[in-house]
Amino acid sequence: MPRAYLSLGSNLDPVRHLSAALAELRAQFGQVVVSPAYRFPAVGFDGPDFVNLAAAVDTTWAPEVLNDWLHALEDRHGRRRDVPRYSDRTLDVDIVLFGDQVLEGRGNLKVPRDELKHAFVLKPLADIAPEQRHPVSTDTLAELWHRHRDHATEYAVVALDAPHDLAPRAARG
Template sequence: MAQIYISLGSNVEREHNVKQGLISLAKAFELPFAQLTLSSLFECEAIGFNGPAFYNMVIAIKCRQSVEQVASMLREIEFSHGRDHKAKKFSPRTLDLDLLLYDNLVIEQPVQIPRDEITKNAFVLWPLSQVAPELAHPVLPQNYRDLWQSYNKTSQQLSIVANCW
């Protein structure tokens, strides 16, 4: 079984879409909800465009699917929750699901793994450091706890919000 990490975000009907996204992930991976390892839920201003603040979190899942299958499943879940097929990169999202890590793979296709955003965005790194603090980045010689500790926390403001599930 592979260990995967998924970033979940929403800035459109955030509470509803986060809840529904988690339910859809559990269903897609045929897991009881309790087997999803969840970070805290964070609120963060939109990055790269003016828009409503996002809710973000990271989910850890053990799965049997290939990278290709997981990437496809995540896109289908996004679309089933109202994501526009033609949405621009920096725009509001009902649901945004990104595969961050798949075991220790380092690949560019069908998706970039490890995802570049891990070390660039606090809304990815902080929650990832919660669910996998001791896990080493597959390219960098540091674990996620240490990467978060050394991250410039003044560059992006995050706050933990009450969980909505």
């Protein structure tokens, strides 16, 4: 059964939306491997910080089916698609890796995701799957993160288990 590695993010009421998204992933797929949630600055626009994390699910679904389900999940959480690509989000969930597959030219579904080059995607994924190999470069996620320019940056960890708890804790790359 292939393992899908997902990137989740939100900068509008992120604790509520990310906690609810994880609950829905668990209800649909059972066990979900989840990284710590980190606070990252918005990329591509001026806006509130995002809270980002990674999750891994095992699924018999085809990547396209999973992608459609994730879009419906975003929609249930008020995701707007009538705004610029780089803008505030209630919930953003993307398939970053799907087993060792390489997929292109399927609408918005591209695996591996180009966003894997960003710390907000790579750091959480390297936390939960350091030995997972990039299907094109064959580098492990740990190797990619270790070479990343932001590797030594400290990112605040955000607790998702208590909606009122937004107190950051320091975490090192």
